[in-house]
Amino acid sequence: MSEPGGRSASGEDRYTVVSADCHAGADLLDYRPYLASRYHDEFDAWAATYVNPYEDLMADTADKNWNSERRLAELEEDGIVAEVVFPNTIPPFFPSGSLIAPAPTAEEYERRWAGLKAHNRWLADFCAAAPGRRAGVFQILLNDVEEAVKEIRRSVGAGLKGGLLLPGTPPGSGLPELYSSTYDPIWAVCEELDVPVNHHAGSASPPLGDEPAARAVFMVETTWFSHRALWHLVFGGAFRRHPGLKLVLTEQGSGWIPGVLDMLDYYHQRLVAAAARTSTAESKFGAGLAASMGRGPSEIWRENCFVGASFMRAHEVPLRDRIGVDKIMWGSDYPHDEGTYPYSREALRVAYAGVPRAEVAAMIGGNAARVYGFDLDFLDAIAAKAGPTVRELAEPLDETPPDATSPVFARGGSVRVW
Template identity: 30%
Template sequence: MVAVHEPRAWPKHREPDQPESPWPAGTTVVSADSHFLEPLDWTDYLPPKYRDRGPRGYWDETGFHMVADGFSLDNPGFPSEMIEGRAGMWDVELRIRDMDAEGISKDVLFPQRTMGVIRNDDHEFIAACFRAYNEIVMDYVEPHRDRLFPIGLLPFWDEASVREGGAQLKELGFKAMMMPTLPPGVFYNSRKLDGFWTAVEEVGLPLSFHVGETFDARGLGGLATTIVVAFGGFRRLWSLLTFSGILERHPSLRVVFTEGGIAWVPSALFEADKVYKAFESEMNPRLAHPPSYYWFNNCYATFMDDVPGLRQVDLMGADRIMWTYDYPHPESTLGYTQESIQACFNAAETIEDGQRIVGRNAIDLWGLDD
């Protein structure tokens, strides 16, 4: 018999999931990934020469849209009202109200549309958009700087841009930063970028990568196919950062793979170690440790609800994974957050491990109590 599953309501129609009972004493619930919908007007944040080209948002009967320099930053095939329709995405007080209702103390915020500007080939323009976004999102969280922690956008094409962008992030008070997963024309494993990675490490902030910079979900089955593939997309990037020696050469670099779940991690670690043993004579560069070592030294991953992943916590480390409610996307735990958090405690060997997964790891990684 085929099981029939009750579809979840769109996020804008969900009711927050009120905690029925407190979690174990000492538990602080932190979401390691949610989203902020950029404003309609960026004029005041952009240099005069980019104000006509810069990002601009608008609403119509089909939902929210954004354009930049003549390019649409929409994701074809994704209904905007479904993924961007809850007002807390842009109204900070409504966001805090939803967090309070679901028992979430702190949240880490990622952009919704801005990373789409990487499709432009004008690096100076991209840098201006990133700087503007960083100021915009810091203004958004200003009333709740003790609870909302935005991810800053870091330029990704050369050492000089990283150093300039990193200086802005530290000046504005960011605790976290991100770069695109698959930037056009940039090869993260090129030896020409050795200085670039040194600069990234020296910024001193954990570096996040996030699924879904660009989506095209048109055609039959396109929406679901695109999402399923995106959620499995970090096996390649982790392998590249590991086998290229980037993580070995930069041992203090902390990397967070965001919204791709955690089920991919154990199989990737196993296969990477197996491949390294089988092809060690051909490895370039030769690593000082098995590939899995660099996961436990440098890396983290986030998830919302991940049944197969939570069954394998011992293979990736309870100190390496972080729960998130991904507010307010359709796959968000909004409306069933308590069930999702309970699954983390059920999977953990100890209460302390459960507390790490649902909050303590994020607090320690990003210094959210500082």
């Protein structure tokens, strides 16, 4: 297993840290030049009355989302030399952040589609401002598959190498479920262009309202709704038809993966076996499943899937062999409050102190470089100055920073289960 990293001027070995989960976006009015000109008047009218629902996007620190120089400086200060960039701010014509906005109606589709394409164009410029250090994740909508495929090709051609952000199809969306072969052209072009399909937490939950209980239920359920993309694509046969397809599940935790794979293997084996016994009540559930899926769920995971293990916590780390050390990609979630900035070094110590060096190197940088196409030789030179030292991350963290807000540091969040 490779050990990406550089050697500092003092001779100490350093890790090359790539965050597989960061977020960015333009300030609202700065999207205007990236919109097709025919939408400018509509955008001006919409923006004039739009009220941003997110306090962090109205604060003095909001420019972390679009201030390239500030961002580079803060990430380097935090020990991070490259990032995978998911969306964060409000794209044109959206009621909220695109990750959690409901699927648009037919009437809303045209304007929101124009808004997402504007974001993708802005993101290409944002990534170009830091060559080799940002992999931008471009967005699509699922309402029109042919248009989505065109935008995938255009975005990759524009230099966005972070791959596709797959929207969810929550209950009530009116869209075909993700297991549908309707989406095969999307899987095919991502396989052809060798870019991953990313599915981020929050993008598949149904609307629940604003009551206190609803917000708590959202926190409990949002990752589960995001997990659904895994079994939809597995049972839908997407990986049999497109064996080179890569699926990345980001900011959904990682400790759930071994148990879910066991469950999926159980149902796969049970239903395939039942299909051979035509007289049983379950036989119809397994009919055609073996032919449509090909390999079993665990094998598909090993060959095709990865986890963006945002602010990975210590109790998840002992499961790394069952998840696959080569599948795990740590992320800081910058600039979110639940992210690890400015204590990413401390967060890495919480999770990885005592873990073999080669495994740490893979999980906090090497795997993301491989999946998203970063040049490690280039990044290692930056890490020689900015990266955390091997000796530093080997030391357990004795004292939590008092103003840290990431769940990594929450009570019980650093308990190891060996």
